[in-house]
Amino acid sequence: MATSASHLFAVAVGGAVGASLRYLVSVAWLGIPAMPAWPWATFFVNVLGSLLFGLLAVGLAAATAANEHLRFALMTGLLGAFTTYSTFSFEMVRMLQTRAFGLALGYGSGTIAACVVAAGLGLWLGRLVFE
Numbered sequence: 036m037a038t039s040a041s042h043l044f045a046v047a048v049g050g051a052v053g054a055s056l057r058y059l060v061s062v063a064w065l066g067i068p069a070m071p072a073w074p075w076a077t078f079f080v081n082v083l084g085s086l087l088f089g090l091l092a093v094g095l096a097a098a099t100a101a102n103e104h105l106r107f108a109l110m111t112g113l114l115g116a117f118t119t120y121s122t123f124s125f126e127m128v129r130m131l132q133t134r135a136f137g138l139a140l141g142y143g144s145g146t147i148a149a150c151v152v153a154a155g156l157g158l159w160l161g162r163l164v165f166e
Contacts, residue, residue: 045104049112057117072138074126077119078146084118085150089157094165 057080064076088110095106123146130139 041104042107045108046112046115049108049114050116051112053113053116056113057119072130072135073142074122077122077126078142078149081118081120081123081146082149082153084114086153086157086160088114088118089154089159090161090164091157093158093161096165 060080061076064079067075091106091110091114095102095110127139127143130136130142
């Protein structure tokens with residue numbers, strides 16, 4: 036599919052919203068007492084983003100011109116910027132550097148498992164709601 040200026044604009048707008056929401060989650064999480072070594076904000080946005088991605092994959096499956104732009108804005112832009120594989124990777128490296136191997140194993144495997152389950156749940160919910 037050819038990239039158009041309107042697709043790029045949809046991704047840019049969605050990305051700005053997603054990045055802003057990601058930042059707000061991080062700021063809000065600072066005030067919540069939690070396991071200090073566990074990156075809860077990153078875990079939360081990645082799991083929630085995976086759930087929403089699965090849900091939207093079904094909800095926006097019928098590719099009309101109008102919802103194609105919505106799909107670019109929400110899935111590629113908003114959820115692409117909201118979720119954060121780069122931060123997840125960096126946090127994993129920091130855990131390994133500090134020799135917190137058990138925490139790194141739990142965080143890495145827990146994040147991947149939770150995100151896969153959330154994406155599957157999103158697809159299942161999407162089928163219930165949209166099909």
